[in-house]
Amino acid sequence: MTAQMNKRTVFHLTTALVLSFVYSTAKAQTVDDAIMMNKKQWCNGLTYMHSSWNQYWEGAKLRSNPNMGTVTTQSVMLMTNYGITDKLNVLVNVPYVWTQASQGTLHGLQGFQDIDVDVKYEFYSTKIGKGKLSIIGLVGLTTPLSKYENDFLPMSIGLGSTNLSGRLTLDYQKGIFFTTLSSAYVFRSNVTIDATSYYADGIHYTNQVYMPNQLYSNFFVGIRKTNLTVQAQVYNMYTFGGTDIRTNDFPFPGNQMNMTSVGAHVKYFLPFIPNLEVIGGADFTVAGKNMGKSQMYTGGLFYIVSL
Amino acid sequence: MKKILVYVAALMGGIVLLSGCQKEISNRTTNLPALLVDNNDTTAGTWLPVLLSRPDSFAVAAPVATSSPLYAADLYEIKSLQQNMTSGQAASVRYWAAGGVLRWNEIMRGLVAKYNLPPVNNTDSSYPIPSSTNPLSYPLFPFSNPPYAARAYAYISAAQYDALVACWYYKMKYKRAAPYAFDSTISAIFINKTKLPSYPSEAAVLAGVTAEMMKLLFPDEIASIQQKAIEQEQATITSGAATRADITAGEALGRQVAELFIARARGDNAGKAVGTPADWSNFVTVCTDQGLTPWISLETPKRPPMLPLFYKVKTFLMDSATVVSLRPPPPPAVGSDQMNKDVAEVSSFLKSPSRANEEIVTKWADGVGTYTPPGHWNAIAAEDFISQQYSEVRWARNMALLNLTLMDAAVVCWDIKYHYFNPRPSQVDPSIKTLTGVPNFPAYVSGHSVFSGSAATILGYLLPANASKYSAMAAEAAQSRLVGGIHYRTDCEVGLTVGGQVGNYGVLRAQHDGAN
Numbered sequence: 035m036t037a038q039m040n041k042r043t044v045f046h047l048t049t050a051l052v053l054s055f056v057y058s059t060a061k062a063q064t065v066d067d068a069i070m071m072n073k074k075q076w077c078n079g080l081t082y083m084h085s086s087w088n089q090y091w092e093g094a095k096l097r098s099n100p101n102m103g104t105v106t107t108q109s110v111m112l113m114t115n116y117g118i119t120d121k122l123n124v125l126v127n128v129p130y131v132w133t134q135a136s137q138g139t140l141h142g143l144q145g146f147q148d149i150d151v152d153v154k155y156e157f158y159s160t161k162i163g164k165g166k167l168s169i170i171g172l173v174g175l176t177t178p179l180s181k182y183e184n185d186f187l188p189m190s191i192g193l194g195s196t197n198l199s200g201r202l203t204l205d206y207q208k209g210i211f212f213t214t215l216s217s218a219y220v221f222r223s224n225v226t227i228d229a230t231s232y233y234a235d236g237i238h239y240t241n242q243v244y245m246p247n248q249l250y251s252n253f254f255v256g257i258r259k260t261n262l263t264v265q266a267q268v269y270n271m272y273t274f275g276g277t278d279i280r281t282n283d284f285p286f287p288g289n290q291m292n293m294t295s296v297g298a299h300v301k302y303f304l305p306f307i308p309n310l311e312v313i314g315g316a317d318f319t320v321a322g323k324n325m326g327k328s329q330m331y332t333g334g335l336f337y338i339v340s341l
Numbered sequence: 342m343k344k345i346l347v348y349v350a351a352l353m354g355g356i357v358l359l360s361g362c363q364k365e366i367s368n369r370t371t372n373l374p375a376l377l378v379d380n381n382d383t384t385a386g387t388w389l390p391v392l393l394s395r396p397d398s399f400a401v402a403a404p405v406a407t408s409s410p411l412y413a414a415d416l417y418e419i420k421s422l423q424q425n426m427t428s429g430q431a432a433s434v435r436y437w438a439a440g441g442v443l444r445w446n447e448i449m450r451g452l453v454a455k456y457n458l459p460p461v462n463n464t465d466s467s468y469p470i471p472s473s474t475n476p477l478s479y480p481l482f483p484f485s486n487p488p489y490a491a492r493a494y495a496y497i498s499a500a501q502y503d504a505l506v507a508c509w510y511y512k513m514k515y516k517r518a519a520p521y522a523f524d525s526t527i528s529a530i531f532i533n534k535t536k537l538p539s540y541p542s543e544a545a546v547l548a549g550v551t552a553e554m555m556k557l558l559f560p561d562e563i564a565s566i567q568q569k570a571i572e573q574e575q576a577t578i579t580s581g582a583a584t585r586a587d588i589t590a591g592e593a594l595g596r597q598v599a600e601l602f603i604a605r606a607r608g609d610n611a612g613k614a615v616g617t618p619a620d621w622s623n624f625v626t627v628c629t630d631q632g633l634t635p636w637i638s639l640e641t642p643k644r645p646p647m648l649p650l651f652y653k654v655k656t657f658l659m660d661s662a663t664v665v666s667l668r669p670p671p672p673p674a675v676g677s678d679q680m681n682k683d684v685a686e687v688s689s690f691l692k693s694p695s696r697a698n699e700e701i702v703t704k705w706a707d708g709v710g711t712y713t714p715p716g717h718w719n720a721i722a723a724e725d726f727i728s729q730q731y732s733e734v735r736w737a738r739n740m741a742l743l744n745l746t747l748m749d750a751a752v753v754c755w756d757i758k759y760h761y762f763n764p765r766p767s768q769v770d771p772s773i774k775t776l777t778g779v780p781n782f783p784a785y786v787s788g789h790s791v792f793s794g795s796a797a798t799i800l801g802y803l804l805p806a807n808a809s810k811y812s813a814m815a816a817e818a819a820q821s822r823l824v825g826g827i828h829y830r831t832d833c834e835v836g837l838t839v840g841g842q843v844g845n846y847g848v849l850r851a852q853h854d855g856a857n
Binding site for chain 1: 364365366367368369370447450451454455458459460461479639640641642691696699700701703704706709710711712717720767773774775776777778779826
């Protein structure tokens, strides 16, 4: 794709996955698509995200809780993406997150969450028939910017683990139609909580919490032109282990947090301001475990300059 | 390009390597050394028991002669176990070698955390009440909230202590040497040798007394606890510390002593502590009749107050008149200048909570799904006792002193809470959002503060070198409730004072129990 695109390369932003107990940027933005900045192109952007739920999965059981009502997580994310070469990009993003509950007494929390640094490399592309197949690899590191409170879920802004992820993305475009399949294996560090012990399938006399690794997957299908992308998308997050929230207990960082969402996103370059892209989208959680059944709305602006 | 490909491959390789990384987490007390006893407390048979009228209230027959073939058979069992020990059995021996009182206390805290979950409301907005007569169906019995937990820790600890006093009495009466001391071909595996007689086995006394008490306190766990008891006994035989006969006699003694405590527990009023709807509304009436603002549950739907009649539970260290005498003067009335000031202060802490405040709130939250504040103080005590080289009987005595104090603290605190029935900050000012769940009972005085004040006092007496550390911890626990938004300063300060007074009753007992 890179070769086909000129300076007005479409900057493609995917929804940062809004984990509905925790907003995570572990697979944010362009990490899960096949779009690359050309050499010396620099893209900067700001996105706002609004995620809310009034039902959550306690283990596998969907329930509401009038002592929380609707829990809302909002974030503003600063994102930058630089093309070292046409095939090698570096991405960094930093989100500021704040939470609140509409009912009950639980206090919202806010703060800078986890910085995400990714190296993205398109290592293979070929023509297949009239279309083009690209294969992209990505290595990402996510780590908390501060020691925020991670044991006050669902109000916590993050889980506090440092994650290293390896991702593979396949993209096929034919004419204006495209499809993308991407998957990341995420190694998560254990986390430290403020309590000196905790119950998770038995009592643990330590402040260390085991964080099982995760698999993030996404699938896009839609149209992609020079100045417009419209796509339907499915996201899945799967956690390899972890505990269930017990009946009427609070969620816990070490829970098995799984979710699947479906949604649609649009990216459009404004005709009257060159290089300025507007993005927007909506995603709806349709299945999950130990997470909120959230609705997520995203909007953002990106500006690309060539250095 | 090839170079870059190499870098990417190297990074990917690094990730794969990471998958082999150990993320296993071990508990602070997983790999403890074996209990090393400084003093066998050979006079412990004369220490003051809690309920036993005499150390020999329950008879323990003399052990068979060492010349008897029965004794020889018992020794043979040990040798056989030692020769055929699997790695799993070795791990079990190591685990229990750290000390039976410690391990049972840890198990107990785990059970409290497991059962400390408030029931979900019914569809008609009422709440089901866990029942000891139907423990297996939802809501599970018990809901081991702080008062329930305080009482459970106290009964188990006190029963363990009394049982070990009797055990020590018979140990010194019969003076049967431990197998490893009698037979040089028997090793002491993972344990430290002592000159303490082995009949009856203190490990089996603990297994028996604890397993029996659990039938009352955690009836759903009878099978799992029985399994633990058998494990401890098997580990003790395998270690070379006791024969099968030592174990049998110990377990029987432990179970008999437990019956005494179970009988007391059945009549201590705890079973009636939930109260009735008439009781619940009466608290409101008493308040409104005085022109005061009554406490209201902040949960939706409104949950009945937690164990409102727990103040009637029979205390261990004081009589019921003393409980009433420890009641402090009333809290500032809602609407008074002082209360307005108190509410404004709470509110100010929650405007923009500092991370340091969030940290102490979470550290001391001890709420739903935890081992509760009494359990937190058990953890603090146990982890400090580990280095003290106590005998099992002194371990039991000190845990009993702590837990009798904490239980009486719960009764005294509940008496104050339900006497004044004072609202929480978020009831008076709904704009106050809290950094932990708001407990479903009245504010004045803070339970954390009473528990912590009482625990710091008795622990400071038992370990004077740590006294200032404990009072600093108690102050932090109290402060955490203020900055967390669930208590006024008055609740915390008066709570610490009352806690200290309850703690003094524990100290009084400690001074006169013959163990000094």
